[in-house]
Amino acid sequence: MGTLVRVEHLTKRYASGTLAVDNVSFTIEEGETFSLLGPNGAGKTTLLSMLSGILAPTSGDAFIGEYSIRHAPLAAKRLIGVVPQEIALYPTLTARQNLAFWGGLYDLQGTTLRARIEEALEIVGLREHANERVETFSGGMKRRLNIAAGLLHQPRLLLLDEPTVGIDPQSRRRILDTVKRFNEHGMTVLYTTHYMEEAEELSHRIAIMDHGHIIALGTLDELRQLVGEHESIRITLRETADEEATRRVLAEIPSIENATLTDHHITALVPNAAAALPAIATHLSQHHIPISAIEIERPDLEAVFLHLTGRSLRD
Numbered sequence: 001m002g003t004l005v006r007v008e009h010l011t012k013r014y015a016s017g018t019l020a021v022d023n024v025s026f027t028i029e030e031g032e033t034f035s036l037l038g039p040n041g042a043g044k045t046t047l048l049s050m051l052s053g054i055l056a057p058t059s060g061d062a063f064i065g066e067y068s069i070r071h072a073p074l075a076a077k078r079l080i081g082v083v084p085q086e087i088a089l090y091p092t093l094t095a096r097q098n099l100a101f102w103g104g105l106y107d108l109q110g111t112t113l114r115a116r117i118e119e120a121l122e123i124v125g126l127r128e129h130a131n132e133r134v135e136t137f138s139g140g141m142k143r144r145l146n147i148a149a150g151l152l153h154q155p156r157l158l159l160l161d162e163p164t165v166g167i168d169p170q171s172r173r174r175i176l177d178t179v180k181r182f183n184e185h186g187m188t189v190l191y192t193t194h195y196m197e198e199a200e201e202l203s204h205r206i207a208i209m210d211h212g213h214i215i216a217l218g219t220l221d222e223l224r225q226l227v228g229e230h231e232s233i234r235i236t237l238r239e240t241a242d243e244e245a246t247r248r249v250l251a252e253i254p255s256i257e258n259a260t261l262t263d264h265h266i267t268a269l270v271p272n273a274a275a276a277l278p279a280i281a282t283h284l285s286q287h288h289i290p291i292s293a294i295e296i297e298r299p300d301l302e303a304v305f306l307h308l309t310g311r312s313l314r315d
């Protein structure tokens, strides 16, 4: 065991002038599942694209094993499997034929290729659909096949870019379980997501990204500690609640230091939840804002992001 990925001052400025990744440094240990968590536009895809050799960095460097992505890009790439956001499959070919095509690109042939295809299909749970054409697959099945393609050459590092966006809950569950199992096979995973629940469930460590920067990095417990002595109150509003009016009312409640409202859920950070709760409930009810549930929670990553930025991950 040792360090597999070293990212050093990696920076990308697009020709448009956008500084998408700004002087980012971190390491990933062999066998670790490391998540990059951040809202849309934080720079996650840009960072992954540099690591996988699709985009050239503006400055800085990264090392996969001993290989620099700038100076030994081919050697670095051989250690990486990439599962991009965009599905890259031939719809008229079967699952097995698609994998044979991808395996060919990695110079796999014959019995080795056949064995790797079966193994990859097994890992993502698609063996019984191996001979079906991809055009008949659901979005989730296509995504799983894409993951299988990234596994064929047995990479040491798997890069997964928001692999559960826009797919059904069953496939999502399956993908999360698959990623968890990768560790048992000694695979190192870099996983990007804007879903805090996924980062919490999968990761050994999490880097929170915002506006091209890593604003916090650590285990879930270490990140929770950043919220300090604050407690997190989660209030679920009824569907009929007016969100604009709720925002105005929240801003008037003195005990709330920070609050976000998304999809009828309020997350509020307060110094003492038990003391603050009655006043918050009274205030909302006086302004006719209907509540369906209130819970006091341990700070989650949403609360950490709120504490650090004053915004919601999903804003």
Ligand SMILES: Nc1ncnc2c1ncn2[C@@H]1O[C@H](COP(=O)(O)OP(=O)(O)OP(=O)(O)O)[C@@H](O)[C@H]1O
Pocket (backbone or CB within 6 Å): 014, 015, 016, 018, 019, 020, 038, 039, 040, 041, 042, 043, 044, 045, 046, 047, 162, 194
């Ligand atoms: N090809 C490009 N040219 C110019 N700007 C770009 C390009 N690709 C991305 N950007 C900008 O760079 C920033 C980071 O985008 P990026 O896609 O890396 O973020 P992200 O965290 O992956 O978000 P998403 O979840 O939406 O993919 C955004 O401001 C985006 O608009």
